[in-house]
Amino acid sequence: MSFLTINNVTYSYQGQNVIIDRVNWEMKKGEFHCLLGKSGCGKTTLLKLASGLLQPDTGNIQLQGKQVTEPSHECGFVFQSPTLLEWKTVIDNVLLPISLRRKVTLSDREHAAQLLELVGLSSQFERYPLQLSGGQQSRVALARALIQKPSMLFLDEPFAALDAITREELQDDVLRICNLQNTTVLFITHDISEAVYLSDRVAVMEQGKIIYASDVKLTKPRTFKTRYDASFNELCLQIRQVMSGGQP
Amino acid sequence: MSFLTINNVTYSYQGQNVIIDRVNWEMKKGEFHCLLGKSGCGKTTLLKLASGLLQPDTGNIQLQGKQVTEPSHECGFVFQSPTLLEWKTVIDNVLLPISLRRKVTLSDREHAAQLLELVGLSSQFERYPLQLSGGQQSRVALARALIQKPSMLFLDEPFAALDAITREELQDDVLRICNLQNTTVLFITHDISEAVYLSDRVAVMEQGKIIYASDVKLTKPRTFKTRYDASFNELCLQIRQVMSGGQP
């Protein structure tokens, strides 16, 4: 049974030209899907639709069989820009989702501290967001999305502001955590190899349509060796070609 | 004679721990240098120091032999986040640097339109920034930096929010324009191959220090073939090793 179903969805901002054009998509529980596509093709919009932040003009979206009409408690979201609250410290920002639902306990704080350590910000708990570098801010946003242990994660280019090393570390961390919690993840990235490395399935969008989709049949868990696998590079190349307009 | 000289510069925010630690750097007229480094290592800070936005605690910075004490008219800057004015249309945002200096002429508008076309935003002139996708916003910021035809460009991860295809197109465009105008460029990126592809010289920072620097001796102009050059990949690998903590 599918966990998230996007069913023939169309969307346009302010009734102007169509941004999302009859998209269909399906995700099973625990799967990790990546969305690729040129800048401005509608990835973020699709993610917002899937998460219930936007309502489709036509078609429908279902999460665990239920129609999505608004964001759900079970979903975590990392926006394209970090979107932290300037007046809260880093750790309070991470704890925000919790503090909105109940009193923050000591174990919550410990959990937040763990996550911050995981994303490599162990010494910045009490800093304010404006005192962080761009990449540090985006890592705080990631930690915030993870603190609720969501069963569904929507990640919009969470690693775009990170260097190759940190990025690869975090890729592995996210994969591990999601595996552990059997989290379903819809992930947007511009890095083709990142997409292939992470996903069970990748899709390429163009002008609001999904023009290509492919299962990634690499062994799991992925390790650094995966990147040197022949089929890895082949898939990357294929996707590249799709994106640059050639046929798959 | 060097165009930009960074001379034994130290910097710390609010007198806390040292962020930039006795950095020396030199750039000649028309050179393209890339700065790499882990997230939070101080790249943005160094760029802001070099551009005169921040003042070093010790040491000094010289542009064309003159001490840099404040930003100069000859410098363009792309910030890590797009930083557009929400109440101006895209084209007015691009024209902002001009409109601050003199009346905007028709030829300025044409120039702006050209640049917007160059960055692939030909149909969005009259939109407002909030109606653009993340990558589109960052491209507007790039166009804004280019409109003054600056002799020195500071680019802080301008392509981070862009997909591989658009990114490579823009890389070539920027290289071409800078070559044409003999622009000196200091460029921050997280993409090692991007750094190598673009630069005459790359540097790797760690904890406020420049721990590695190397000339890139690939043929110019760079073409898509460059990326498949053996020495290209070798250099990439070397930099990767430096960044992941191994010796060069």
Add this chain to the structure above:
Amino acid sequence: MRNVRLYSLLLLFVLLALWEMLAKNMSELVLPAPSVIFFTMLDGMRSGYLFPHIIRTTLEVVLGLFCGGLFGFFFGILMGEVEFLRKLLFPYVIASQAVPKLALAPLFILWFGFGMTSKVVITALICFFPLLENTVTSIQYVDKQKEELFRMLKASRWQTLIHLKIPAGMPGILAGLRVAVVLAVVGAVVGEFIGGSEGLGALIIASQGMMDTPLMFVSLLLLTIIGMFLYQLVAILEKRWLKPYTREKRK
């Protein structure tokens, strides 16, 4: 939103009915019934008795608002920009506000004469403060990143102001203007209390002397209408100017 209109009217009628009932059990000297007020107003309009007063007061309000608004905006910018001026002048600004103008009447008349000037000055004095305070605040809390952008573009202080701080602070500034608009009405009336022989404020005093409470309420009603009208005007201006800020919200 058509419903709002309906409910608004409904509420109005309920309130009027309540008032009418309340007034029934009370001397007309204290609280005249809305119906009485209405007919008094009708009379005053028909005979043309009210018009010179309305015109006079409106003129004072508009002129005072214009001067005071400009002044407040201008000084708000100056004091927002220059910390020195802010620290230097704020005590005097507060003094000018905390002092009840009614008590300073003779001085104003001494300095600005009996004509309209003194009332315009009082109005301006009363309504410049909210605009000043809001302007000072609004242009100070500007996005740091945008400020850096302007520093990078070597924008002069003036340009940063015009192209960044004022547009970015517009919502706050306009909130100040809306407070100022309403205060301006009070200002003009206070001015007329003191030394005016025309205007709705003078009419209030005169009607008090005559114990003509209905007439007094007519004046109060007219003042409210003037205030509401000006407020609405600002709201319309706001809708025009702040389009880009709210564009996203529309859908």
Add this chain to the structure above:
Amino acid sequence: MRNVRLYSLLLLFVLLALWEMLAKNMSELVLPAPSVIFFTMLDGMRSGYLFPHIIRTTLEVVLGLFCGGLFGFFFGILMGEVEFLRKLLFPYVIASQAVPKLALAPLFILWFGFGMTSKVVITALICFFPLLENTVTSIQYVDKQKEELFRMLKASRWQTLIHLKIPAGMPGILAGLRVAVVLAVVGAVVGEFIGGSEGLGALIIASQGMMDTPLMFVSLLLLTIIGMFLYQLVAILEKRWLKPYTREKRK
């Protein structure tokens, strides 16, 4: 910034000197010299004559400000959140402001008695508006991205308010509070104008009756001091609360 103190004092002296000179050529009944005012004040302080008035007015201001401030903040939030309420109630809010309270005196006395209540009510009525207006505005212009974040986190309306809109709108809200603080002083005095035998407003009226202009100016001076003191208090609160907003600026 120590220089500001110096210049501030200097300016004060220059102004006082000017005033002294101006007053020399004028009847004490119209404009008393600062020196005269000072000695009158000293006398009043020494004899203890002024204290009950000061205490009374301060109490009214503080109580009125508290009630009016809370009320304005609370309704500002309600009206900022619920467009329906905003459209429904704003006419009445404006009416309550555009009407000069002085004219409504008899009604207030009728409803709230001769005691302190009527003055507190008037003060509250006068000072709630700037806070309301600024709150309404401040909580409406919130970063769209942050709003989306809160929607994603399924924050209730209330939580979005508490955790996002109010903190983000704090600078604007505090600007409103600062205007309110100063208006509260005027409000209390106007209340005392109407029917009070104690308080600085009553003292102003009494001194006008006795044509004791120096005493009137002493009252005005004391009012200014109360206003300035409260304003400064809010500024200190602001510095505390808004630290994170301005943290970057310090260096």
Add this chain to the structure above:
Amino acid sequence: STEEKKDAAKQAVEKESLKVAIWSKPITEQTNLLVDKEKGFFADNGLDVTVIPGAGGGDAIKNILSGQADIAFTDPGSLYSSLDKGEKLKVIYNIYPQNVFNIVSLKTSNITKPEDLKGKTIGVYSLSSGTRQNLLVLLNQAGLSEKDVKIVETGIANFAPLMQGQVDATAATDTGLAVAKQKGLGEVNVIDVKDHLNVPSDVFVVTEKTYEEKKAVLKKFLESYKNSAEWMIKNPEEAASLAKTYAIDGKDEKQNLEMIKLRNASSVSDLTEKNGLGALDTTILQQGADTYQTLGLITQKLNMEEVVTKELLPKK
């Protein structure tokens, strides 16, 4: 016709301008002062009179002290206070020799003489109002003081608390009482202050300097004013109808007439019968000053002989 205009302009220039600061807005009871355009009492005497409004007798005096006006139409209370502060003033004309203040109580409270007020709650306009000062004068005449009664400031609509029983009595003026009666006040007892100490209600006051420098003009003014007052006494109906346009509160002609008749009555006294309108009685003004001093409303002993001057009074 252009020449005519020029002539008129010339005349206007040649007219002596004079500003009269009054204690109120231009109201019906002062119609004679306001209708110069129509009746020309002052213009015909070569005067160009401007009326300057104020909020209370104190304002009128402040306005002459600051040079904003030449003549003050003010009450003796304000005069005494200013003299007490050392101002040099001259009283040149007695506008209303009759005191217009009174104490009004409901028939049911059975207050008929000042002594009955003991222990009662009495409403006054405000701390600075004539109602309070005159109440104190009356109490003083009855051997009572402020402490024997409870004075509350009721604001200008002071009859409402009386009707609602919040006060036992209220201090008012004759015109106030008349209006209140018209609005349904009902049966009341009235104690008139004039029956106990008939201090004039209003006088024309000038500064000593103006007095010295502008004697001729002042004389012309007083003469014109007297004419206007006589006209109003003779033609109350015409005045009432003119008040509709010239007085700010002259909406209701019937009420205008009542006001004007009351003021006409307070403009005359035995003395004015004898010496003509405006006749000054130094003794009663002195008595008033002394009472104000005993009441503590002023601190010094005033000598009204120095202040009152009959020199400018028009002949009968």
